[in-house]
Amino acid sequence: MTDAAHMPAQRRRLIDTLEIDTRLLGMIGAFILLCVGFHLITDGRFLTPRNVFNLTIQTVSVAIMATGMVFVIVTRHIDLSVGALLATCSAIMAMTQTVFLPQVMGIALNSGLNAPLAILVGLVAGTAIGAFHGWLVGYLTIPAFIVTLGGLLVWRNVAWYLTSGQTIGPLDSTFMLFGGANGTIGETASWVVGILAVLAALYAQWMSRRGKMQHGFTVKPVWAEMVMAAIIAGAILGFVATLNAYEVPAARLRRVFEMRGEIMPEGYTEGYGLPISVLVLLAIAIIMTLVARRTRLGRYIFATGGNPEAAELSGINTRLLTVKVFAIMGALCALSAVVASARAANHANDIGTLDELRVIAAAVIGGTALSGGIGTIYGAILGALIMQSLQSGMAMVGVDAPFQNIVVGSVLVFAVFVDIVYRKRTGAK
Incomplete structure (x- = not known):
């Protein structure tokens, strides 16, 4: 046998020895090729410290929601309302900062209490709306696709009515620390x-x-x-x-x-x-990973996704679990709203538009199986980074926004196809 024939086997032994997830390795390889390719095409502008900084803060909002989407998809559901829910939470926090707290409570902008109270109100609202979605899915047995598709339409327009269609700003200076260069x-x-x-x-x-x-x-x-x-x-x-x-x-x-x-x-x-927003993402990633791997809730989520009937027969309250999963998703949408509106320094009507596509794509590209039961938090974050790198690179090259969405949609379909092929070849479910 020739030396060339030994090479694939040697590489396989090295990968097995290092216990590297081949799918994760492939994602990292694709990400590196993507970055190097755009760096060459843009004459060395893509991998500059400035662009890496901007790319990082642009990824945070979608990545935070992608960690929650992992739990949703693992339990064999979907959430199409995340972008609209982000907009509603952003509108609630913006109106709380600029209208309710100053005029009703006497707590002015930049007073020190304004931003924490506004964020708390946004988190409560996001969690409550998410739990309501989960109740409709879990207890009324309405398909998640229908519930969240309706939520996409409802919450996007609730956000519009809350602000009368106006851009709300400026926001509290402490609040804007979560936006990137200012924090x-x-x-x-x-x-x-x-x-x-x-x-x-x-x-x-x-x-x-x-x-x-x-x-x-x-x-x-x-x-x-x-x-x-x-x-x-x-x-x-x-x-x-x-x-x-x-x-x-x-x-x-x-x-x-x-x-x-x-x-x-x-x-x-x-x-x-x-950036402070990146530290928030890292904290969320650690917490969500610990929940997935070290807690009863995490075990129940993956057990239910793997086999819902068996999970219910074993005593898991799958209906309440659904409420919890969607409540977590709602809370993460509120956190993403903090980052997104702080980065823009205001609340705008188009905030979060098409984020549902980006979040689902990030989770799927990161290895979350649409059939349920399989997914990782770090994979979803890497998926979000790949999606944002693709969009940022195309924008730097001068690709029109409509064509960018065409590419993103094509990548999503291709990622699902690759996942199907990978699982067939590896015997994974």
Whole structure:
């Protein structure tokens, strides 16, 4: 047998040794090719620190909702109302900040209490609407497709009536910290967060290895663990370094120094660092992953998606579970509304338009099976990043918006086809 014939087998053994999900590996490979391709086409503008920063904050809103869509699709449902629900939550929070709190409660914009109260109202509203959808699906047994299709029409227009069709702004300055460039933690704090993230990832990796050894499972060789640790650490610290490399404009820094009564030193520079919205996404990702893997609710969700009849016979209250899943989805829509409206610095009528397509596409591209029972949080976030990279790259190249949507829709169909083929070949359900 020739050396060339040995290569596929050697690669397979390496992948098996490192315990790498081949589907995830394929997604990462596709993402890298996409980024490199757009970088070459745009004459080196796509992978600049500035564009990576913008790409990151643009991904957050869809990625947050995509983590909730994983639970919805895993339980064999769908939610077509997420974009409209985002708009309603955004309208509620905008009107709370600019009308209700100042005029009724006497709490003015930028007072310190305005933004937290507005966000709380938005979260309550989003959770309640999501739970209502879940009640219609779970207890009245109306198909989720119909309930959320109706919700798409209802909540989009409720948002319009709440604001009388007007753009509402400006919003509270604290609220707008969740929008991106106006809310970053700076270079030093970003490095601290990056190092802590690396330590947390290494600790989780060590605990996973220790747990396998205690239960007698086969573990990876030490060298394989070190390779994975190096890849994880490199990815985290590289991401932080890239965002820190995006420098705050000199004019803005000069104004900051002038407000302090100081003169900016000659040649002084400062990087933006990690946006607060990205930290919110990371927190959501960690929480949702822990819920999926470590809690009874997560086990019930995946058990119900795998076999609803068996789950119900085993004592799981699948109706109440449906309410909980849609309530989580509603709460995440409200959080996404905070990020989206803060990034725009106002509430606009078209906010969240077509987000239902992007969110479902992100979850499916990330490996969530439409047949239910299978899905990962990190896969959905990577799927959202791929979708946003595709759209941003096409926009930089000069592709018209209608054609961008054509490409996104085609990618969604192709991703489902690839998922079907992959599961047939691997024997996965």
